[in-house]
Amino acid sequence: SPTLATWGDSVTLTATVKLNDIVKSGELFNFYRKSGSEWVSIGAKKTGSNGKAKITYTLPSGDSFSALTFKAEHVETGIIDTATIAVKPSITESDSxxxxxxxxxxxxxxxxxxxxxxxxxxxxxxxxxxxxxxxxxxxxxxxxxxxxxxxxxxx
Structure with a gap:
């Protein structure tokens, strides 16, 4: 997932389960986007044979935030990890x-x-x-x- 994106871009969020260096498949993750002080669900995915659960999220265009925070929650253990993506405004037609x-x-x-x-x-x-x-x-x-x-x- 990039750390800098433009509104309207699609970003891929990836979560991985490793237990004692063993990759686990079939693990369920819930993905969220922070909106104000609340977390809004953007989907759930199970890990594949590579131990990774990936979800693609399209950043809404014209939003007023300069950064977005996402969270992945491992359903079985409740372990949470967060990531923040800085978002730059897209160039508009009126720009030079x-x-x-x-x-x-x-x-x-x-x-x-x-x-x-x-x-x-x-x-x-x-x-x-x-x-x-x-x-x-x-x-x-x-x-x-x-x-x-x-x-x-x-x-």
């Missing part, structure tokens, strides 16, 4: 075209200004130019300046 590119590099688009965008552009141009032999010396200088500007923009 460059926000999608910056998201690939995990750059926060919330407060990006022209300074950061210019620094990123200079860095990319320098990196491209560094592979062309004729302008390599100037491109490396451009690349260094761009990286310095990017660093200054995030301090």
């Amino acid at each position: 075209w460059w926000a999608q590119i910056l998201e690939l590099f995990a750059i926060d688009t919330g407060g990006i200004g022209l300074f950061q965008l210019a620094a990123l552009t200079i860095t990319v141009l320098g990196a491209i130019g560094a592979v062309i032999k004729v302008i390599r010396k100037y491109a490396l200088i451009l690349l260094a300046i761009g990286l310095l500007l990017l660093l200054l923009g995030y301090i």
Whole structure:
């Protein structure tokens, strides 16, 4: 299961039973999602021959939470384990075209200004130019300046 997902993604929750390093099959698990202060059931599964019970859950789109907590409960013993998945908002159509590119590099688009965008552009141009032999010396200088500007923009 991922630790970071986007609303609308499907996540797989897995529970395993091991007793003295022996994998047990046919064990029943109940899976829950935390909603406020209550736990809401999202299904139950038995472990297969590999000792794992897997359930797939689709994160609701447009939800306002920034994280979801899930719990798996082993029915026979009552043992509970929880996991939290951070959820980032999905890109909407109204976002700028460059926000999608910056998201690939995990750059926060919330407060990006022209300074950061210019620094990123200079860095990319320098990196491209560094592979062309004729302008390599100037491109490396451009690349260094761009990286310095990017660093200054995030301090």
